[in-house]
Amino acid sequence: MATERELSDFLKSVEKRAFKRSVYHVRNEEAALDIVQDSMMKLAEHYGDKPAAELPMLFQRILSNCTLDWFRRQKTRNALFSNMSDFELPGEDGEFDLLETYESLEDSQRTESAEDATRRAQILREIEVEIQELPARQREAFLMRYWEEMDVAETAAAMGCSEGSVKTHCSRAVQALGKALRAKGIHL
Template identity: 80%
Template sequence: MATEKELSQFLKDVEKRAFKRALYHVRDEEAALDIVQDSMLKLSHHYGDKPPAELPMLFQRILSNCTLDWFRRQKTRNAVFSRMSDFEPEGDDGMDFDLLESYAGNGDEQTVQSAEEHTQRLQTLQSIEKEVQELPARQREAFLMRYWEEMDVAETAAAMGCSEGSVKTHCFRAIQTLSKALKAKGIQL
């Protein structure tokens, strides 16, 4: 059973990655914040008494469901008002992109980067982030859970509500697509 302190620490640890994941899907900062907040409230209210080890998988599933609910509401709203929503991504407000922290460096490196190296690294990170956003939704979801959230195949399958084989297929295709797109841009990781 998770204590209030453990639950609070878990939510604090996951909030930035959850926001980025929601933002990838909905491409609207305010909606992404609402989705993450709703997910956190649902986890706290319905599953706050679960063991701490179960919280990551439960939260990922709740976040996925809240994101799908948002899309359903958008679809209904669009049908009622018969107009398309604007899904254009907003600019980057300088937020960290945790998925790529290891590539970007953690800030306490012994060597000092030149301005050119730093700019090149930032441009590479932006290219990678853009390519991740362009992945099909299920591939992006599987990729982010497996390689960003560091969930294993079984946990990812449970969170996504699909088979382990589907998770492996989605991840393989995502990696293939990202590799080809980045190679075409001259980016070697």
């Protein structure tokens, strides 16, 4: 059974990544924040008494379901109010740093020229753009496996699909990202 402290620590540890993942899915910061907050509330309210080891998978599943619910509400809303469009994509001021941890580690390990830093920042922006272009299930599997660092079984449970499907989605996502980046002259 998770203690109140364990639940709080867990939520703090996943908050930022969950927000970024949600933004990649819904492409709206305010909606992403609502989705993450709703997911956290549901986890605390309905599953706060579960063992701490079960919290990561439960939270990922709740977050996925809340995101799907948001899309369903949007579909209904758009059907009713098809001429209203108050949702905007993140602009220049809404940058999201996918590899923030990697960047800070790299910065602390070596000093680089301004040209190198600019080039790396451009590559990271291109990666972020291409991740947003992936089909939803590929993007979800990719982010869970390589960003959330979940294993195949955990990802399958969170996505509600088979392990084989997770592997297929991840493989296709990696191939699509590699192809798109090579087309832009980026070779990692």
